[in-house]
Amino acid sequence: MSVTKSGTQVGRSAPVRVPWGRRGLGAGRHLHGGRWTYAVLIAFTALSLFPLLWTAVAASRTNTRLAQTPPPFWFGGNLLKNLEIAWTDANMGTALLNTTVVAGSVALGTVLFSTLAGFAFAKLRFRFKNLLLLLVIGTMMVPPQLSVVPLYMLVAELRWTDQLQAVILPGLVCAFGVFFMRQYLIQALPGELVEAARMDGAGSLRVIWHIVFPAARPAMAVLGMLTFVQSWNDFFWPIIALTQNGSPTVQVALTGLGRGYIPDQSVIMAGALLGTLPLLAAFVLFGKQIVGGIMQGAVKG
Amino acid sequence: MASEYRSEYRAESEYPAESEYRAAGAGVAVPDVSGADASGAERRARERRSRRYRLDMRWSPYAFVAPFFLFFAAFGLFPLLYTGWASLHRVELTAPGDMEWVGLRNFSRLLDDDFFWNALSNTVTIGLLSTVPQLLMALGIAHLLNYRLRGSMFFRVAALTPYATSVAAATLVFVLLFGRDYGMINWALGLAGFGHIDWQNGSFASQLAVSTIVIWRWTGYNALIYLAAMQSVPADLYESAALDGASRWQQFVHVTLPSLRPTILFTCVVSTIGAMQLFGEPLLFNGSAGASGGSDHQFQTLGLYLYEQGWVNLHLGRASAIAWTMFLILLLIGAVNWLVSRRLLKNEGAAS
Numbered sequence: 256m257s258v259t260k261s262g263t264q265v266g267r268s269a270p271v272r273v274p275w276g277r278r279g280l281g282a283g284r285h286l287h288g289g290r291w292t293y294a295v296l297i298a299f300t301a302l303s304l305f306p307l308l309w310t311a312v313a314a315s316r317t318n319t320r321l322a323q324t325p326p327p328f329w330f331g332g333n334l335l336k337n338l339e340i341a342w343t344d345a346n347m348g349t350a351l352l353n354t355t356v357v358a359g360s361v362a363l364g365t366v367l368f369s370t371l372a373g374f375a376f377a378k379l380r381f382r383f384k385n386l387l388l389l390l391v392i393g394t395m396m397v398p399p400q401l402s403v404v405p406l407y408m409l410v411a412e413l414r415w416t417d418q419l420q421a422v423i424l425p426g427l428v429c430a431f432g433v434f435f436m437r438q439y440l441i442q443a444l445p446g447e448l449v450e451a452a453r454m455d456g457a458g459s460l461r462v463i464w465h466i467v468f469p470a471a472r473p474a475m476a477v478l479g480m481l482t483f484v485q486s487w488n489d490f491f492w493p494i495i496a497l498t499q500n501g502s503p504t505v506q507v508a509l510t511g512l513g514r515g516y517i518p519d520q521s522v523i524m525a526g527a528l529l530g531t532l533p534l535l536a537a538f539v540l541f542g543k544q545i546v547g548g549i550m551q552g553a554v555k556g
Numbered sequence: 557m558a559s560e561y562r563s564e565y566r567a568e569s570e571y572p573a574e575s576e577y578r579a580a581g582a583g584v585a586v587p588d589v590s591g592a593d594a595s596g597a598e599r600r601a602r603e604r605r606s607r608r609y610r611l612d613m614r615w616s617p618y619a620f621v622a623p624f625f626l627f628f629a630a631f632g633l634f635p636l637l638y639t640g641w642a643s644l645h646r647v648e649l650t651a652p653g654d655m656e657w658v659g660l661r662n663f664s665r666l667l668d669d670d671f672f673w674n675a676l677s678n679t680v681t682i683g684l685l686s687t688v689p690q691l692l693m694a695l696g697i698a699h700l701l702n703y704r705l706r707g708s709m710f711f712r713v714a715a716l717t718p719y720a721t722s723v724a725a726a727t728l729v730f731v732l733l734f735g736r737d738y739g740m741i742n743w744a745l746g747l748a749g750f751g752h753i754d755w756q757n758g759s760f761a762s763q764l765a766v767s768t769i770v771i772w773r774w775t776g777y778n779a780l781i782y783l784a785a786m787q788s789v790p791a792d793l794y795e796s797a798a799l800d801g802a803s804r805w806q807q808f809v810h811v812t813l814p815s816l817r818p819t820i821l822f823t824c825v826v827s828t829i830g831a832m833q834l835f836g837e838p839l840l841f842n843g844s845a846g847a848s849g850g851s852d853h854q855f856q857t858l859g860l861y862l863y864e865q866g867w868v869n870l871h872l873g874r875a876s877a878i879a880w881t882m883f884l885i886l887l888l889i890g891a892v893n894w895l896v897s898r899r900l901l902k903n904e905g906a907a908s
Contacts, residue, residue: 286703286704287703287704287705288700288703288704288705289703292700292703292705293705295696295697295700296697296700296701296705296711299697299715299776300710300711300714300715302772303714303715303717303718303772303776304714304717306718306721306726306729306730306733306772307717307718307721307729309729309733309740310725310729313729313732321732321738322737322738323738324737324738324743325740325743326738326739326740326743367623368623368624368627369624371620371621371623371624372620372621372623372624372625374620375616375617375620375621376621379616379617379620380617381617381618384617387621387625390628391624391628394628394632394633396829396886396890397632397636397883398829398832398833398879398882398883398886399833400833400835400859400862400878400879400882400883401635401636401639401879401880401882401883402631402632402635402636402639403635403639403862403866403875403879404635404638404639404642404647404866404872404875404876404879405634405635405638405639405642406631406635407652407866407872408638408642408652408872409635411652412652424627424630424631425631427627427631428624428627428628428631428632430628430632433624453613456605456606456609458608458609458612459612459613459616459619459620463620484719484720487722488720488721488722488723490722490723490724490835490836491833491835491836491859495863495867505722505724506722506723506724506836509722509724509725509728510724510839510840510843512728513724513727513728513731513840513843514840514843514844514846520732523728524728524729524732526728527724527725527728527729528725530722530724530725531720531721531722531725534720534721534722535717535720535721537720538713538716538717538720542709542712542713542716543709543713545713545716546709546712546713546716546780549716549777549780549781549784550780550781550783550784550787551784
């Protein structure tokens, strides 16, 4: 289904920089995509983007219009009004602020802890290292459902319900991050560099600050972005620990909307739009880096 | 590089975390690092420094991994074990402190529970319906993305945007799109001459709809993972295959797919874990039905059933038992997966 003829080049005018000794021989990356390649990819892109676009369309209409056939395909004039209702009545304003705080703290903390632990696992020798690493990898498989009951008890005991630290602190346990940083630092940080600094009497904090952090910076950025996205979209634990009318994250507020606190569909869509826009904006800005990060993580993992 | 750092370190004589490392204790014999002669106060200072240096060398690795493991112990390991403990008790949400020992009753009760089996079968059905097409499509898309393309970065970022959309937002939109009377999908089906489908109340239809949301959110992500793997396949493999007269389809089947096997296994495992935990989509797909997963529990998954038991029916003990059962099922799947992949590797080794 996905075999494409090499002859039908769409990008004819694009300068070809690589000498094409292998043209027509190999599959995959040596070849330009043909017409069908573009057709399928454009269709796929349209399907990927359409629900998001339509969220905006629905958010700009009225509830009455959404209950008519055919469904609206273009923007109406109600967007600002619906956004306003979602912002105030559905607590989306608070929710956006809360989510920014939560996702930001979780991303920062995770990057810091993961880099430190990843460095130790990649470049240092200590007892129980392999055992501890195995423990880290093992926890990557454990579903979050398994810890929800005791976490809830803990949070209830500490009276942390509806307080952001109830969501932030458990979010800092990220085995993937440790593993990711370890894999990156094994390659990116020459052992001699650490040795040399050590020979000169550099203490550990100095090594971390002047050698490990600079070397790890690209991976730290990627991990930070991935963690931020994940934390922003985190669903299961927040809807248990936080409530819609107390101090919700975006996902909790949206859950409240979906459960019919406000039965107006166009307002619900406005809420969904508000909750998604910040991440979409980040994707427009950093899309390239995020894509690179996910692909990098895939090869290493 | 190294000399640059050297001068910097010499300039600084005090080490910030001195007292911390001293407190860690344990004196060790110290070979002098610098080797140069020195007298009196200077030597003492150096000895002190190298002693500190030794302690630092010895204990800093633990200090580096400590933050992670502290949090892991508090919010990962302890809850994991405590869930096991709680699953052997009767615990109510209203009074989590009162635990009454019931042995394995929570588990045996599950086995007799029709809703549990219903949730398990729904989870498996939705898992298959969402994972299999998703990974196949991702493979195809990745193959196409692997061609030289104009605007390839645009296609990649666009493929990833559903991943940036939260479960809640995505599900709420799809609820509208799948609406029975006014939804766009039924409208399009109507244009094509089909009757309206009740996507929320139909049993298979609702499972298909929930799976669609999962497929929409994750296909692009998996495609990028496959793409990354495809790009690391050495080009000469294709070259020699082409010289042997393999068509492009044959190259895909005989070169690309085998090279991608570890990645495919990896995505299968990750998707299985994800499918097992499926929660947000079915919870919100019929918001008014709450955690029951549809009027007739037709799309209630295990994750949702756990939530219903714990936070709607207030039985935390039973919820814990469901959690451990889910974990055991995952371990079982993991073991089977491991055996299969080992078998495959062995066969491959024997064949070549």
